[in-house]
Amino acid sequence: MSIITIVGAGMMGSAMSGPAADNGHEIRLVGTPLDREIIDSVRETGFHPTLHQQLPAAVAAFQAEELDKALEGAELVIGGVSSFGVDWFAEHVLPLLRPGVPVLSVTKGLQDGPDGTLTPFPHLLAERLPEEKRGMIPFNAIGGPCICFELLERRHTMVYFCGADLAVLEKIRALLSTDYYHIQLTTDVMGVEGCVALKNAYAMGVSLAVGIADREVGEFDAAAAEALCTPGAPDRNPVYNPQAALFAQSCLEMRRIVSLAGGDGALAGELPGAGDLYVTIFGGRTRRLGMLLGRGIPFTEAQEILKGVTLEAVVIITRVARALRARGENPDYYPLLFHMDAILNDGAEVDLPWSKFGR
Amino acid sequence: MSIITIVGAGMMGSAMSGPAADNGHEIRLVGTPLDREIIDSVRETGFHPTLHQQLPAAVAAFQAEELDKALEGAELVIGGVSSFGVDWFAEHVLPLLRPGVPVLSVTKGLQDGPDGTLTPFPHLLAERLPEEKRGMIPFNAIGGPCICFELLERRHTMVYFCGADLAVLEKIRALLSTDYYHIQLTTDVMGVEGCVALKNAYAMGVSLAVGIADREVGEFDAAAAEALCTPGAPDRNPVYNPQAALFAQSCLEMRRIVSLAGGDGALAGELPGAGDLYVTIFGGRTRRLGMLLGRGIPFTEAQEILKGVTLEAVVIITRVARALRARGENPDYYPLLFHMDAILNDGAEVDLPWSKFGR
The missing domain is CATH 3.40.50.720 (NAD(P)-binding Rossmann-like Domain)
Structure with a gap:
C-alpha cells in the first residue's frame, strides 16, 4: 500500500x-x-x-x-x-x-x-x-x-x-x-503528449462534418445540440464518408506535426492519436464546438453558447498553427489545421479545403 | 464523354x-x-x-x-x-x-x-x-x-x-x-488493398466491444440488434474506452500485417486503414456479426441469425490468420486477429487478450 x-x-x-x-x-x-x-x-x-x-x-x-x-x-x-x-x-x-x-x-x-x-x-x-x-x-x-x-x-x-x-x-x-x-x-514524451494535445484540435475538425450534416435536417436549438453531442444519442443526420475522410486527414496531419516536433509520428495512427481521437469525437465539448461551427455559427457566437466551457481545442489549434508559421512550414501540408485556425481566429467561414487533403 | x-x-x-x-x-x-x-x-x-x-x-x-x-x-x-x-x-x-x-x-x-x-x-x-x-x-x-x-x-x-x-x-x-x-x-496496391481487406476483419473486432456492452443492458432480440447496427441509431450502452483501445489495436495489427505483406504500413493509420475502419464500425453487417459474438452468441448461431448475409470479415480473418501461421509469425504480435480467428474457427469464447495488446 x-x-x-x-x-x-x-x-x-x-x-x-x-x-x-x-x-x-x-x-x-x-x-x-x-x-x-x-x-x-x-x-x-x-x-x-x-x-x-x-x-x-x-x-x-x-x-x-x-x-x-x-x-x-x-x-x-x-x-x-x-x-x-x-x-x-x-x-x-x-x-x-x-x-x-x-x-x-x-x-x-x-x-x-x-x-x-x-x-x-x-x-x-x-x-x-x-x-x-x-x-x-x-x-x-x-x-x-x-x-x-x-x-x-x-x-x-x-x-x-x-x-x-x-x-x-x-x-x-x-x-x-x-x-x-x-x-x-x-x-517518447513528445510522441504521446503531442498526439494527446492534437487530438482535441482534430476532434473539432471531424465534428465540423457532424454540424454540416445536421444543418440540413434541423433548426438549431440548444436541446438538439446537446443531444447530438451526448455519447450514444441518435444522430439526426448520419453521414459518415466526410467524417471518415476528416478522421484520416487528422491522423495524417497529427503524424506530420508530431514528427516535426521530434516524436514518433507512428503514434498518431495508434493509441494516443487515432485511438484517443475516436473517443473524443463521440461526445463532449470539443464535438459540440465543432458541430456548432459546422452548422455555420461563427466562433464568437459559439463561444457565447458554450459559455463557461473550457475549450482546449481552441488553445491547441491556435498554438500549433502559430508554431508552424514560426517554423515557416508550408500550410498546405496541414490544411485542416490551418482552416480550423482561420475559422477560430480570422472569422473564416467553414469551407473544408478538400482538394488539399491527402498525402 | x-x-x-x-x-x-x-x-x-x-x-x-x-x-x-x-x-x-x-x-x-x-x-x-x-x-x-x-x-x-x-x-x-x-x-x-x-x-x-x-x-x-x-x-x-x-x-x-x-x-x-x-x-x-x-x-x-x-x-x-x-x-x-x-x-x-x-x-x-x-x-x-x-x-x-x-x-x-x-x-x-x-x-x-x-x-x-x-x-x-x-x-x-x-x-x-x-x-x-x-x-x-x-x-x-x-x-x-x-x-x-x-x-x-x-x-x-x-x-x-x-x-x-x-x-x-x-x-x-x-x-x-x-x-x-x-x-x-x-x-502501393498491397498497402491500400491490404488495409481495405483487413478493415473488415478489424471492424468485427471493434464491434465485439459493442456487443459486450450491450449484453449488460438488454436481452437479445432481433429488432434491438438491427437498431444497434443502423448508422446513427442510439446506442443502448455507450461505452467507448474499450472500443477505442480495440480501434487502436486494430490499426497497429493492420500496420504490422500490411508491412509484412510488402505494403506501406503507414497507410493503416491513414485513409485506407483508420479512415475506412471508422465508417465500417458505424453500422452494417460486420458490426452486426461482431456485436452478436460480443454478446456471447457462438459463431454457428450468429451465422443462423445473419443467414444470407455475406460475411467478408470471416473470410479475411481466416485467410490472414492462416497466412501468418504459414509464415511462422508469432501470434502474440497479432493477438486480436488470432482471437477473432479462434472465435470463428475454433468455437472459442470471447475473452479479449488485453494483456497482449499494445506495441
Whole structure:
C-alpha cells in the first residue's frame, strides 16, 4: 500500500482514484481553489458532483490550503489540473514536491515558443522547478483514450504512461495497473503528449462534418445540440464518408506535426492519436464546438453558447498553427489545421479545403 | 464523354454510376447472374432495389448475357463484384477485355497462398488473364472509406485508387473525380488493398466491444440488434474506452500485417486503414456479426441469425490468420486477429487478450 496524492479535483484527476483504490492505496484528493465545492462534497458524502459518481471510500479529500499535509509521505503525485491550471500547479505544488517522488499528469496541451518549438507539459513543469530541485523530480504523463466516467466504472481502458525514465514508469505502472486499466510505457514524451494535445484540435475538425450534416435536417436549438453531442444519442443526420475522410486527414496531419516536433509520428495512427481521437469525437465539448461551427455559427457566437466551457481545442489549434508559421512550414501540408485556425481566429467561414487533403 | 461499363450490379459498383454520370459519361451497368432482378428494376424504372435509390438517367442496364455488347467501346471497366464473385468475373469478363482498357475494382479481399503470401485482387486478376492478354490490361482498385449510399448522394468522399501505373491512374481519376469524390493515387496496391481487406476483419473486432456492452443492458432480440447496427441509431450502452483501445489495436495489427505483406504500413493509420475502419464500425453487417459474438452468441448461431448475409470479415480473418501461421509469425504480435480467428474457427469464447495488446 502506498500513499497517492491527486492534486486537482477535476473529473480526470479524480477518476484516477478508481484504479488507485482497487490496488489498495491510500488516496488523497486535493482541490485547487476552483475545486472548493467538489472537495466539500467528496468530504461529506464521497460524491463527486461533476463526475456524478461516488468516489472510492479510500479517498480522503483536502482543500487547497491543506496541500502541504496532503503531500506528506506521498509516493506518487498525480497532477490532475487542466492546461488552464498549470500555472497554479507550478506555483503552488512544485515547491512542495519531495525529490525522487514522481509526478504523473493528466494535463493535456502543448506550449509553443517564439521559434515554433512545441513543448509538452512534463517538460514545461521540469523547467519550472525551483533551482535547488532541478532534475530531481521525474515528470510523467498519461495519454490515450480514456473517458473518466468509464475508468471509474472499471471499463477496459488502455493508455500510455510516458516519461524520461522507464524504471520510474514501471514503478508507477505497478501502482496503478489493474485488470481493466491497461498501461503501455514509452519514453517518447513528445510522441504521446503531442498526439494527446492534437487530438482535441482534430476532434473539432471531424465534428465540423457532424454540424454540416445536421444543418440540413434541423433548426438549431440548444436541446438538439446537446443531444447530438451526448455519447450514444441518435444522430439526426448520419453521414459518415466526410467524417471518415476528416478522421484520416487528422491522423495524417497529427503524424506530420508530431514528427516535426521530434516524436514518433507512428503514434498518431495508434493509441494516443487515432485511438484517443475516436473517443473524443463521440461526445463532449470539443464535438459540440465543432458541430456548432459546422452548422455555420461563427466562433464568437459559439463561444457565447458554450459559455463557461473550457475549450482546449481552441488553445491547441491556435498554438500549433502559430508554431508552424514560426517554423515557416508550408500550410498546405496541414490544411485542416490551418482552416480550423482561420475559422477560430480570422472569422473564416467553414469551407473544408478538400482538394488539399491527402498525402 | 466516355463509355464506362460497370460489371456487377451490387451496391458499391452501382453507386459508382453517380460520379461517372456527373462527369457526363455513358454508363452501362451489367449484372452478374445473381443480379437479374436488380437489372430488371433498373431497366424498368431506374430504381436500384438494394441501394433503395434511383440511379442516374445516364445508366443503361444489361443482363449478364449481354456482357459482350455492354463492353463494346468501353474506355473503363469498373469491377463491381464482391470477393465471392471474383471467379465469375475471371471466367466471364477477363476473356472479353480489350487490351489497354483499364479495370478499376471495388472488390475487397486478399487471397492467401500455401506459403503465407497474401495477394490482393488486382494481382490475382492479372494472373488469371488469358495467356495472350497477359500484361495488357491494367488492373486497379479502389480503397478507402466510402458508404455507397452516401457516394450516390454526392457526400464528400475521399478514397485511394491504386494500380501499377500512375499514368493510367491519372486517366481513371480524370474520368471519375468530381467536386465531392476526392481521389488519391498510389502505386502501393498491397498497402491500400491490404488495409481495405483487413478493415473488415478489424471492424468485427471493434464491434465485439459493442456487443459486450450491450449484453449488460438488454436481452437479445432481433429488432434491438438491427437498431444497434443502423448508422446513427442510439446506442443502448455507450461505452467507448474499450472500443477505442480495440480501434487502436486494430490499426497497429493492420500496420504490422500490411508491412509484412510488402505494403506501406503507414497507410493503416491513414485513409485506407483508420479512415475506412471508422465508417465500417458505424453500422452494417460486420458490426452486426461482431456485436452478436460480443454478446456471447457462438459463431454457428450468429451465422443462423445473419443467414444470407455475406460475411467478408470471416473470410479475411481466416485467410490472414492462416497466412501468418504459414509464415511462422508469432501470434502474440497479432493477438486480436488470432482471437477473432479462434472465435470463428475454433468455437472459442470471447475473452479479449488485453494483456497482449499494445506495441
